[in-house]
Amino acid sequence: xxxxxxxxxxxxxxxxxxxxxxxxxxxxxxxxxxxxxxxxxxxxxxxxxxxxxxxxxxxxxxxxxxxxxxxxxxxxxxxxxxxxxxxxxxxxxxxxxxxxxxxxxxxxxxxxxxxxxxxxxxxxxxxxxxxxxxxxxxxxxxxxxxxxxxxxxxxxxxxxxxxxxxxxxxxxxxxxxxxxxxxxxxxxxxxxxxxxxxxxxxxxxxxxxxxxxxxxxxxxxxxxxxxxxxxxxxxxxxxxxxxxxxxxxxxxxxxxxxxxxxxxxxxxxxxxxxxxxxxxxxxxxxxxxxxxxxxxxxxxxxxxxxxxxxxxxxxxxxxxxxxxxxxxxxxxxxxxxxxxxxxxxxxxxxxxxxxxxxxxxxxxxxxxxxxxxxxxxxxxxxxxxxxxxxxxxxxxxxxxxxxxxxxxxxxxxxxxxxxxxxxxxxxxxxxxxxxxxxxxxxxxxxxx
Numbered sequence: 197x198x199x200x201x202x203x204x205x206x207x208x209x210x211x212x213x214x215x216x217x218x219x220x221x222x223x224x225x226x227x228x229x230x231x232x233x234x235x236x237x238x239x240x241x242x243x244x245x246x247x248x249x250x251x252x253x254x255x256x257x258x259x260x261x262x263x264x265x266x267x268x269x270x271x272x273x274x275x276x277x278x279x280x281x282x283x284x285x286x287x288x289x290x291x292x293x294x295x296x297x298x299x300x301x302x303x304x305x306x307x308x309x310x311x312x313x314x315x316x317x318x319x320x321x322x323x324x325x326x327x328x329x330x331x332x333x334x335x336x337x338x339x340x341x342x343x344x345x346x347x348x349x350x351x352x353x354x355x356x357x358x359x360x361x362x363x364x365x366x367x368x369x370x371x372x373x374x375x376x377x378x379x380x381x382x383x384x385x386x387x388x389x390x391x392x393x394x395x396x397x398x399x400x401x402x403x404x405x406x407x408x409x410x411x412x413x414x415x416x417x418x419x420x421x422x423x424x425x426x427x428x429x430x431x432x433x434x435x436x437x438x439x440x441x442x443x444x445x446x447x448x449x450x451x452x453x454x455x456x457x458x459x460x461x462x463x464x465x466x467x468x469x470x471x472x473x474x475x476x477x478x479x480x481x482x483x484x485x486x487x488x489x490x491x492x493x494x495x496x497x498x499x500x501x502x503x504x505x506x507x508x509x510x511x512x513x514x515x516x517x518x519x520x521x522x523x524x525x526x527x528x529x530x531x532x533x534x535x536x537x538x539x540x541x542x543x544x545x546x547x548x549x550x551x552x553x554x555x556x557x558x559x560x561x562x563x564x565x566x567x568x569x570x571x572x573x574x575x576x577x578x579x580x581x582x583x584x585x586x587x588x589x590x591x592x593x594x595x596x597x598x599x600x601x602x603x604x605x606x607x608x609x610x611x612x613x614x615x616x617x618x619x620x621x622x623x624x625x626x627x628x629x630x631x632x633x634x635x636x637x638x639x640x641x642x643x644x
Contacts, residue, residue, distance in 0.1 A: 205317060206302055213301035213324035217294040221334040225287060227530060233290045238336040242286075244268055245276035256483075264432050266440040267483040270425055271378030272338045290334035296344045297333040298324075303344075304623045307351045308630055310358050311591070314637070318630035322574075323623055328522035331529075332619055338378055339619045345375035346382065347623050353389055354594075357396050362410060365393070369414045373421025379620075380438035384604045386418050392597045400590050433485035440485045445612065447472065447491035450509065453611040454498050457505035470497035513613040517606045518575070520615025523567040527559060574629050581632025591631070598624040 200207060224232040234242075240256055247255045247262055254270065255262035279289045301324045308316030323329060333340050349372035356365025372389065376382035390411060397407040422438060430436050455469045472494050475487035499506045585591040602621045609617050618625075 205313070206305060209301050209305050209317075209320045209324055210298045212321070213298040213330075214294065216325055216327075216330035217297045217333040220330050221290055221294050223530065224290070224334060230286045230290075233286045233334055233336050235335050235337060238286075240268060241273050241276055241336065241338075242280075244273040245280050248273060248277045249280055263481065263484075265483075266429055266433060266435070266437075266485045267444065268441075269377055269380050269439050271374065272341060275341055275378075276336070286336055289336055293336075293340035294334050296340045297329070300340075300344045300347050300623070303347045303351045304626065307347065307354055307623075308627050310354050311631070312634055315627065315630040315634045318633050319623065319626040322626040322629065326622065326626075327526060328615055329619065329622060331522070331526050332616060337616075339616065342375055342378045342382075343620045343623070345371055345378060346385070346620055349375055349389075353393070357393060357401070360401060365410060366413055366417055369417040370421050373418045376418075376422050376438060377425060380441065381605060381608070383422070383438060385601055388597060388600045388604065390415060392593065392600075396593060400593070429485070435485045435488070437485075440483060440488050442608075443488050443491040443495065444483045446495045446610070449612050450610040451495060451498055453509050454502070454506040457508050458502055461502060461505040461508055463502040463505075467501060470494060470501055510607050510610050513610050514606055516615070517609060517613040517618055519568060519571055520613075520618065521564075521567075522615030522618075523563045524560060525615065527563050531559070574625065577632040577636075578625060578629040579632075581628050581630075581635055584635040585628075585631060595628065598628060 243258060244254060244256055244265065247253050247257070251262050253262040254265055254273070256265040256268060257263060276289060279292070282288070301320050304323045305316040305320035308319040310316075349368045352364045352368035352371060355361055356363075356368060368389070369386075372382055372386055376386065393414065394407060394411055397410065398404060425438055426436050429438070451472060458469065473490050475482065475490035481487060582595050585595045602624060605617065605621055606613065
């Protein structure tokens, strides 16, 4: 059998993923040049990479004394610094991320194929062709690298437990550790992996004797992988943590939204909302561990004063997270001259949501409604697949893991959530959608 015949599906999936991501990559370069690949926090990552190479310091600052940074995790800046050894241009990084996107599509297929080739094919085709996945792939942000590492870790976890293969199972801990060095939120996925694998060993594999040994090795490998950065942060700030971003983001981007929601969820007794306490006049340290205690105390005070309003922010933010404006982002990026609609694009200013008019005109109307219709179909068939999976204990466990991972990313985001934040969990949504389609075809065949 020829190589192409043997790996025809994989070659087609990789080719389609390269094509869609390559189209956006080329259009970015033709329309905006290499600078078009920069977005949002790109400048921060590039600056840290530059400081690593030029000054040997992991710092977010533009000028000396290049104080150490604890806000940004090290994985992506080191990824960028590798390319910047050879060139200051951004396009080689974007091209590498296009390739990573194609590799991720391959592993989405292989992951789904552990249940059936049809599940793997449907999920991988969706991942390869879905426009926002292709749109964000070459942009100089953590999405492409993190999603590749996350899907790879999940694939090795599935191989390790379903075959079973102890080497694959333990390798998933190492890869997930690398993912946590790119985005610290992966450490919460690690806890889900550990609990899930314990339940799987006991309830599915019935392998109680080796369960504790394998689980201990899994925990050890993950923590060894992230330990150099934990040690570095402990030596500088006395904190055994990967990043100071969590409390800083809650305090600066979510705190005022919690308070805005007081008009919808008034506290039990009239009180003034807590005021943020600046920890330092030095703006170079406000996002570091130096200010973590102040940020933490402020957010805790806001939550204690009115927990209902704070919870509401995170619940309401699920709307832009799952039904966000990814397709309108594409229109805005490439056709900025088209008048945008008066509709909420992200979760910022959530408290103003009821007053935002739905004014849609020209191409935006079509893009907006087609996008919502497409994702409603995805979620509808996904939920059908979830319900169908409950009859199978092993698949139901995997569905629970998927929902746990989605919740660990969706719920903490709060007011900063929008379609891009869904990027890493789209493969899970596509896999559950594919299971729904697969189950429907099997049921239809039986009926016919």
